[in-house]
Amino acid sequence: MAGTSYKGADIEDVDHFLKGGGIDSEREQIIGQHIGYRYDVNLLPDYDRLTDFLKGYIEFMGWEDLNWLEDVHMGYDDGKPAVFDRNINGWVAIPDSYDLPDNQQDRDMIARELLIKFQMSPDHPMVQLNKAYRKF
Amino acid sequence: MAGVNTSTDIGHEMGLHTEPLKGRDIKTMFSLENEGGFAYAFAPDVDFNKRGSVDCEGKEATEINGEIRELIKSGHGTVVLDNPGAKHSIIVGILHRMNFIVNGSLGYFGCGLLDGPMVRISGRVGWSFGENMMAGVCVVEKNAGSTFGAAIRGGDLVCKGSVGSRTGIDQKGGTILVGGDTGAFSGFMMQRGRMVVCGNAGKNLGDSMYDGTIYVGGEIKDLGVDAVPADLTDLDKAWLTRKLTQYEMMPKSGVDHFTKIVAGKQLWSYDNLEPSEKKLVL
Numbered sequence: 001m002a003g004t005s006y007k008g009a010d011i012e013d014v015d016h017f018l019k020g021g022g023i024d025s026e027r028e029q030i031i032g033q034h035i036g037y038r039y040d041v042n043l044l045p046d047y048d049r050l051t052d053f054l055k056g057y058i059e060f061m062g063w064e065d066l067n068w069l070e071d072v073h074m075g076y077d078d079g080k081p082a083v084f085d086r087n088i089n090g091w092v093a094i095p096d097s098y099d100l101p102d103n104q105q106d107r108d109m110i111a112r113e114l115l116i117k118f119q120m121s122p123d124h125p126m127v128q129l130n131k132a133y134r135k136f
Numbered sequence: 137m138a139g140v141n142t143s144t145d146i147g148h149e150m151g152l153h154t155e156p157l158k159g160r161d162i163k164t165m166f167s168l169e170n171e172g173g174f175a176y177a178f179a180p181d182v183d184f185n186k187r188g189s190v191d192c193e194g195k196e197a198t199e200i201n202g203e204i205r206e207l208i209k210s211g212h213g214t215v216v217l218d219n220p221g222a223k224h225s226i227i228v229g230i231l232h233r234m235n236f237i238v239n240g241s242l243g244y245f246g247c248g249l250l251d252g253p254m255v256r257i258s259g260r261v262g263w264s265f266g267e268n269m270m271a272g273v274c275v276v277e278k279n280a281g282s283t284f285g286a287a288i289r290g291g292d293l294v295c296k297g298s299v300g301s302r303t304g305i306d307q308k309g310g311t312i313l314v315g316g317d318t319g320a321f322s323g324f325m326m327q328r329g330r331m332v333v334c335g336n337a338g339k340n341l342g343d344s345m346y347d348g349t350i351y352v353g354g355e356i357k358d359l360g361v362d363a364v365p366a367d368l369t370d371l372d373k374a375w376l377t378r379k380l381t382q383y384e385m386m387p388k389s390g391v392d393h394f395t396k397i398v399a400g401k402q403l404w405s406y407d408n409l410e411p412s413e414k415k416l417v418l
């Protein structure tokens with residue numbers, strides 16, 4: 001969409017990327033991929049929606065809030081809900097069997113919880129990277 | 137971990153396999169079980185109540201960092217650094233929960249590459265403090281040099297005094313809190329995350345920012361390319377109040393006066409540039 005001010009989809013429907021994958025504009029159809037993030041990266045967390053698991057994680061780490069998890073949101077990859085794991089530089093899909101809440105704030109809390117469970121798993125790829133490359 | 141598509145073969149995990157890749161994404165399915173607790177599987181088991189100390193007097197950074205690692209290996213969860221003498225590159229590459237108390241000031245590149253610790257520094261810090269931080273909390277009681285929080289990706293980086301120029305350059309996440317003023321080009325090439333400046337901001341604030349949010353309580357000298365004001369929402373106010381109260385930095389006048397700056401997103405596509413600007417770029 002050359003010459004226009006198109007900057008990616010305005011996300012109004014929480015299921016927007018589940019329904020259409022975010023390939024909406026003429027430009028996106030030409031290039032075959034969505035322009036911009038598939039979630040609002042600037043959405044601040046609503047602390048009233050913290051899960052018990054996340055409260056336990058915050059207490060364990062000695063923090064007073066979500067800290068780095070404030071930047072974690074539920075995104076949508078290839079039309080499916082997923083969360084981006086910066087440690088593997090890839091999307092981690094959320095199982096189809098998981099019931100998604102009807103609002104992004106609760107979905108973000110689920111994404112944070114599941115990402116912690118994945119990253120702290122002994123099977124996380126970073127465990128192998130740590131064995132292979134850690135210098136001290 | 138049930139349900140995760142992983143292999144026990146290290147070579148495969150390192151990418152030494154031949155199946156065709158269809159794109160940039162690595163698709164992995166979650167297990168809903170919590171098999172690993174709250175810490176990385178390779179993180180040492182430390183106790184916050186077990187306290188050790190390092191006297192930095194007359195020692196090089198390598199020696200100081202080595203002593204810190206030895207204390208961590210022996211289970212110390214709290215380490216106190218005395219006489220840091222503004223030495224460079226101290227407390228780096230700590231990838232788990234820890235408490236650090238620094239009685240004094242740090243030099244360049246202090247507290248870099250952190251992923252989890254809480255650090256409290258009673259003095260000042262030099263250039264590029266907290267660069268590439270992934271998670272954790274760093275609180276500096278006095279002033280900080282330039283490029284404070286360069287390329288930070290997560291966590292809270294707090295300076296209760298004023299900071300130099302290019303604060304949060306290339307910020308990719310996390311929160312930078314400044315109690316005083318910040319210099320020119322703060323938020324330069326910011327990509328996401330949040331920056332809060334309780335005092336004034338220098339020239340070219342948020343220059344070439346692609347995303348993220350900057351909140352300024354004082355005056356803004358001027359805005360950089362593609363940085364634009366936005367409305368302060370109730371969620372912004374609640375988050376600012378929570379964060380500033382947490383670090384005892386809440387202004388007496390509250391947060392209603394803060395100016396919110398976001399990306400205009402005109403730089404997301406060169407096609408949107410005016411012909412004359414395009415000519416200059418080419």
